[in-house]
Amino acid sequence: MTEQNEKQSLVGEEYEVEIGPVAHGGHCIARTADGRVLFVRHALPGEKVVARVTEGESDSRFLRADAITVLDASKDRVPAPCPYAGPGKCGGCDWQHAKPGAQRRLKGEVVAEQLKRLAGLTPEEAGWDGTVMPAEGDKLPAGQVPQWRTRVQFAIDEDGNAGLRKHRSHDIELIDHCMIAAPGVSELGIEKQDWPQMASVEAIAASGSGDRQVVLTPRPGGRLPLVELDKPVSVLRVEEKDGGVHRVHGRPFVRERADGRTYRVGMGGFWQVHPQAADTLIKAVMQGLMPRKGEMALDLYCGVGIFAGALAERLGDTGAVLGIETTKRAVEDARHNLADFPRVRIEQGKVEAVLPKTGITECDLVVLDPPRAGAGKQTVRHIAGLSARRVAYVACDPAALARDLAYFADNGYKVRTLRVFDLFPMTHHVECVAILEPAEKGA
Numbered sequence: 552m553t554e555q556n557e558k559q560s561l562v563g564e565e566y567e568v569e570i571g572p573v574a575h576g577g578h579c580i581a582r583t584a585d586g587r588v589l590f591v592r593h594a595l596p597g598e599k600v601v602a603r604v605t606e607g608e609s610d611s612r613f614l615r616a617d618a619i620t621v622l623d624a625s626k627d628r629v630p631a632p633c634p635y636a637g638p639g640k641c642g643g644c645d646w647q648h649a650k651p652g653a654q655r656r657l658k659g660e661v662v663a664e665q666l667k668r669l670a671g672l673t674p675e676e677a678g679w680d681g682t683v684m685p686a687e688g689d690k691l692p693a694g695q696v697p698q699w700r701t702r703v704q705f706a707i708d709e710d711g712n713a714g715l716r717k718h719r720s721h722d723i724e725l726i727d728h729c730m731i732a733a734p735g736v737s738e739l740g741i742e743k744q745d746w747p748q749m750a751s752v753e754a755i756a757a758s759g760s761g762d763r764q765v766v767l768t769p770r771p772g773g774r775l776p777l778v779e780l781d782k783p784v785s786v787l788r789v790e791e792k793d794g795g796v797h798r799v800h801g802r803p804f805v806r807e808r809a810d811g812r813t814y815r816v817g818m819g820g821f822w823q824v825h826p827q828a829a830d831t832l833i834k835a836v837m838q839g840l841m842p843r844k845g846e847m848a849l850d851l852y853c854g855v856g857i858f859a860g861a862l863a864e865r866l867g868d869t870g871a872v873l874g875i876e877t878t879k880r881a882v883e884d885a886r887h888n889l890a891d892f893p894r895v896r897i898e899q900g901k902v903e904a905v906l907p908k909t910g911i912t913e914c915d916l917v918v919l920d921p922p923r924a925g926a927g928k929q930t931v932r933h934i935a936g937l938s939a940r941r942v943a944y945v946a947c948d949p950a951a952l953a954r955d956l957a958y959f960a961d962n963g964y965k966v967r968t969l970r971v972f973d974l975f976p977m978t979h980h981v982e983c984v985a986i987l988e989p990a991e992k993g994a
């Protein structure tokens with residue numbers, strides 16, 4: 552018998568287990584009687600469930616599983632309001648089965664665990680009271696599902712039907728409505744139409760302006776459909792060869808609002824998905840940095856320029872802001888959006904390559920808002936070398952944040968405050984804003 556034959560798939564095996572703590576990624580940890588670790592979705596800490604294996608082999612110490620039967624339910628459990636949520640169904644929402652308060656508590660536990668394990672920090676040491684706050688002004692009557700997704704990427708099956716991807720799968724859960732989609736997205740009715748020859752259709756409903764956009768990605772060789780939408784909507788197409796985005800009709804951008812300004816976001820550029828996210832984060836960053844007139848600031852990974860704009864507003868005519876962003880289109884948008892600030896400059900390129908070449912050796916304030924991977928050791932070292940009096944780190948991945956906070960500590964910066972926001976209700980995702988300052992003030 553070959554080694555390969557000895558290894559068997561455990562998919563479909565069932566284990567009765569007690570559910571332990573929540574882990575980074577939205578699943579909970581459980582242990583089987585034979586000493587394996589299960590990462591269980593659709594469960595809550597303290598429950599007893601039957602978990603069915605979804606990934607893993609006979610020689611794996613770690614297996615993925617779904618709770619298919621709840622034997623002893625947590626008091627935090629509710630029936631999932633969405634008919635497409637549950638084992639083997641849509642992969643979009645992890646925690647439809649948890650009360651909103653419990654979702655935030657679980658997110659807080661994950662942040663606390665990552666801080667401890669990767670940065671050696673307790674919540675007190677990070678200046679965090681342990682709470683996870685909803686987005687600014689996000690007040691919902693109990694029992695209602697928040698309709699927060701202003702951008703939804705629908706996957707299209709071979710027959711042209713729209714749905715959402717299943718968890719860790721290319722398979723599609725066909726849907727006729729996404730409960731967490733913003734009203735402007737639902738109004739486009741993407742799920743109700745046929746999309747022959749398309750691979751995916753993204754629907755965007757800008758929250759500040761009412762602009763609507765549909766981004767079509769055809770299958771290889773697929774022709775564009777006639778888009779029949781009874782709303783004024785711009786349509787973009789993603790090029791098969793190079794992933795470039797082209798205008799089909801309407802404006803090649805949507806207009807968003809943040810901190811009282813209008814921002815143009817073109818051709819698939821980054822914008823926070825929750826309608827209150829940009830304002831929530833700007834407020835937390837500005838409260839943490841307390842910019843003063845005449846200061847010099849950096850906005851790293853600046854996208855279309857929201858923090859650069861908010862800083863420029865507060866630093867006045869004698870202040871200056873340098874933004875760095877890798878995506879050419881976002882750089883064009885940032886330059887357009889901030890054209891009324893003569894002392895704002897936006898450089899195009901990767902932060903790790905551009906920042907060392909700027910010749911900047913000192914600045915007063917830094918905002919960094921990197922993608923999920925975080926900034927990394929070299930970039931953190933470079934930022935710490937600029938002797939900023941405060942640094943604001945905006946993070947969508949608490950593990951990457953904690954790793955980078957440890958690098959900041961190695962380079963003489965300590966966390967002064969941490970705030971944690973639930974900008975992605977019903978999912979395990981969470982957003983953090985850490986404010987750092989030199990460990991020895993004046994050093």
Ligand SMILES: C[S@@+](CC[C@H](N)C(=O)[O-])C[C@H]1O[C@@H](n2cnc3c(N)ncnc32)[C@H](O)[C@@H]1O
Nearest residue numbers: 821852853854876877878900901902920921922
């Ligand atoms: C989380 S978004 C933040 C954008 C902006 N701060 C906002 O909130 O709208 C991260 C941005 O970093 C850009 N990016 C990713 N890797 C980068 C890198 N190595 N250097 C510079 N920008 C990068 C992405 O294109 C994206 O616009």
